[in-house]
Amino acid sequence: MNENINWAALPFGYYPTDFNVRCTFRDGKWGDIEVSQSDTLNIHMAATCLHYGQEIFEGLKAFRGKDGKIRIFRMDENARRIRRSAEGLMMEPIPEKLFKMMCVMAVKLNNRFVPPYESGASLYIRPLEIGLSPRIGVKPASEYMFVVMVTPVGPYFKQGFGVSNYCITRAHDRVAPKGTGQFKCGGNYAAAMRAGEEAHGKGYSAVLFLDPLEKKYLDECGPANFFAVKDGKYITPASDSILPSITNMSLMTLCEDLGIPVERRHILVEELADCSEAAAIGTAAVASPIGNIDDLDTGKTYVMSHDGKPGPITTMLYDKLNAIRYGLEEDVHGWNFILDEDRIEP
Numbered sequence: 001m002n003e004n005i006n007w008a009a010l011p012f013g014y015y016p017t018d019f020n021v022r023c024t025f026r027d028g029k030w031g032d033i034e035v036s037q038s039d040t041l042n043i044h045m046a047a048t049c050l051h052y053g054q055e056i057f058e059g060l061k062a063f064r065g066k067d068g069k070i071r072i073f074r075m076d077e078n079a080r081r082i083r084r085s086a087e088g089l090m091m092e093p094i095p096e097k098l099f100k101m102m103c104v105m106a107v108k109l110n111n112r113f114v115p116p117y118e119s120g121a122s123l124y125i126r127p128l129e130i131g132l133s134p135r136i137g138v139k140p141a142s143e144y145m146f147v148v149m150v151t152p153v154g155p156y157f158k159q160g161f162g163v164s165n166y167c168i169t170r171a172h173d174r175v176a177p178k179g180t181g182q183f184k185c186g187g188n189y190a191a192a193m194r195a196g197e198e199a200h201g202k203g204y205s206a207v208l209f210l211d212p213l214e215k216k217y218l219d220e221c222g223p224a225n226f227f228a229v230k231d232g233k234y235i236t237p238a239s240d241s242i243l244p245s246i247t248n249m250s251l252m253t254l255c256e257d258l259g260i261p262v263e264r265r266h267i268l269v270e271e272l273a274d275c276s277e278a279a280a281i282g283t284a285a286v287a288s289p290i291g292n293i294d295d296l297d298t299g300k301t302y303v304m305s306h307d308g309k310p311g312p313i314t315t316m317l318y319d320k321l322n323a324i325r326y327g328l329e330e331d332v333h334g335w336n337f338i339l340d341e342d343r344i345e346p
């Protein structure tokens with residue numbers, strides 16, 4: 001373990017580690033896995049990732065449990081999702097086994113950066129794929145690089161699990177109606193940056209986007225999925241422009257286990273008036289509870305927390321998912337990959 005790091009104070013940022021792993025697709029096949037100590041890439045200045053946005057990524061976490069074991073949460077799902085993203089952007093799909101092997105290698109090689117259980121911190125795993133071939137005409141690359149880097153990150157809630165405010169705006173869309181919303185690509189983030197920064201400037205955590213076609217239904221919540229509690233039910237938007245969050249998928253399963261009804265459907269903006277809890281969901285936070293949602297165009301405020309605290313269902317789901325990730329609660333669905341027990345070579 002690395003003694004000198006104040007794990008609990010680490011931001012969600014880049015902290016250098018010892019190694020990253022890389023693999024290149026060239027001449028129609030993936031090559032050998034390369035272990036690198038460099039945190040830079042040397043690529044052609046005309047590479048498609050730089051000019052035409054052929055870049056996709058993933059985000060998952062490894063946790064050191066109270067029992068000392070290191071667990072990677074739902075890696076199979078990330079392997080599947082990055083393959084769908086590759087297909088969506090005409091990039092070379094990464095074989096799922098290669099994806100998982102490289103994630104496991106990156107964690108093992110950087111074992112000393114997997115934070116101690118007591119810190120509440122974790123090791124964030126960031127796999128990414130880029131198009132390498134030089135192109136000036138718009139055309140998919142024929143060469144690709146897949147990199148897995150890791151970095152330790154502190155607990156998301158530094159001042160305790162609490163609420164923050166969001167806004168609705170019709171001034172910007174994150175993605176187009178039949179665009180790339182369901183793929184995890186850098187381009188979606190570039191497209192949403194102006195909206196996000198404007199919201200931050202007004203004191204909001206993020207924008208709760210509306211569906212880009214009709215602007216009637218709730219969509220993605222900044223760089224996260226969204227759920228609300230209405231009449232004791234967990235409701236979450238169904239939309240082609242939303243990235244299928246693995247955290248959301250997991251919370252829906254936990255709801256079923258707990259007997260909480262789940263509805264995945266179009267949700268009208270006005271329904272927020274009848275909701276008693278809401279949160280943004282993703283790997284970084286699990287669930288980030290929402291206080292108020294201000295509709296900047298109509299001037300309406302939807303109050304998701306009347307006492308300024310996270311609601312009971314949000315809190316229960318947050319605690320339960322974290323307990324599973326840290327190995328405190330039985331992993332009945334087999335979501336954790338345990339290092340050295342669930343072997344993926346080498």
Ligand SMILES: *Cc1c(COP(=O)(O)O)cnc(C)c1O
Nearest residue numbers: 223224225243245246247282283
């Ligand atoms: C990564 C991401 C999420 C959350 O997905 P998880 O698998 O739960 O981490 C949600 N929305 C967007 C746009 C994302 O990129």
